[in-house]
Amino acid sequence: MNKKKIAYAIGAVVLLILAYSFFNTTSEENAPITTNVVKGVFLDEVIISGEAQSTSSKKINGPINARRFNIYQIKIQDLVAEGTVVKKGGYIGKLDASEVNGKINDAMLNLESAQSRYTQKQLDTTLTLKEERNKIKDLLFNIEKDEIELSQSTYEPPATIKQLEINIEKTKRDLKEKKENYSIKKRKATAEMVQVATEVSKIKKRIEELKNLQKEFTIHSEEAGMVTYIKDWSGNKKKVGSTISPWEPAIASLPDLTQMESKTYSNEVDIRKIKKELPVVVGFDAFPEIELSGIVTNVANVGENKQGSDVKLFQVLIKLNETNENIRPGMTTSNKILTHKEEDVLMMPLEAVFAKDSISFAYVKSGYSIEKKQIELGTSNNEVVIIKNGLKENETVFLSKPEGLDDKSITLLK
Missing domain, CATH: 1.10.287 (Helix Hairpins)
Structure with a gap:
């Protein structure tokens, strides 16, 4: 009898432990996610992709006197592969000389x-x-x-x-x-x-x-360098089968790899933030380990429509302050343009900001309770926002709305 009682007692204890564990786990899983208000350096960056190109390149032209003989359209019959390194006088390509x-x-x-x-x-x-x-x-x-x-x-x-x-x-x-x-x-x-x-x-x-x-229909290089294809008026690269004219006689170019820039396009929202002289960190998809510093040198005042889209985009040119032997024209770039920076400021994630009747507030953990505090916001980026007033460093805020606090009043700023 005593053994049975002991067995029942042990079973009851195990059930209580399992029940506690189940409900505690469920509670933790459903609990709102929190984070702390931090103090540090605020960075507002515009991140856009682009394309590397040389700021100085020598064009390799076909016959420029063809117009004198009423020859206006010349087809490219042969062309060395893009990226080919040629010596001075080296073979570049051949044009259709039938005419x-x-x-x-x-x-x-x-x-x-x-x-x-x-x-x-x-x-x-x-x-x-x-x-x-x-x-x-x-x-x-x-x-x-x-x-x-x-x-x-x-x-x-x-x-x-x-x-x-x-x-x-x-x-x-x-x-x-x-x-x-x-x-x-x-x-x-x-x-x-x-x-x-x-x-x-x-x-x-x-x-x-x-x-x-x-x-002249057999093209040779006037200088040593690396051959890169150039684009026609429609944005397509000239290659075998493309045509050149006396007005656009170039079939390729020899870029100066010591003078490179990144050409990119910004949307109408971000272009307002981008100005000349802003610092940029330029990365390269082909070489993720390479990051070079740059500076914005030109921001277009007039937008243009990219092919196949009605969205207005604005051209931005970024000069690279450094060089790297692995970087080649045409490589895809990732451009982090630093548009705003503030040091020693309080910040928290944008998800922690809530609003009611034009009042911004946060759910702040206060001991075992939760308080709704009005906050004054500063500049924000895509992830965090500066807190000018209403919170302190290391205060815990909720990233999602806790349940049961709809009727709780907001503690307003003094």
């Missing part, structure tokens, strides 16, 4: 035709002038013959002598006229030859220029 090749072929045909016209004109001129020279020789021969006949006609009748003199005079006039005509025809033939020769020379020069242009 310039066609113009060279057309010019060669025009040259053959012009040279043929030049040869024909040369032969015609030679024959024409030869005929004129022969006519002049005939006239000279006739004059010489008449003068001999005149010298032998001393005893001829005066009429005969007069007729010979008239013939000689007439032939001399004809000779003078022939010589003048010959001179005119010779000058005309010379001008025509010069004209045809000039046409041949112009076509030869055009062919030479086209061949020089053709050489």
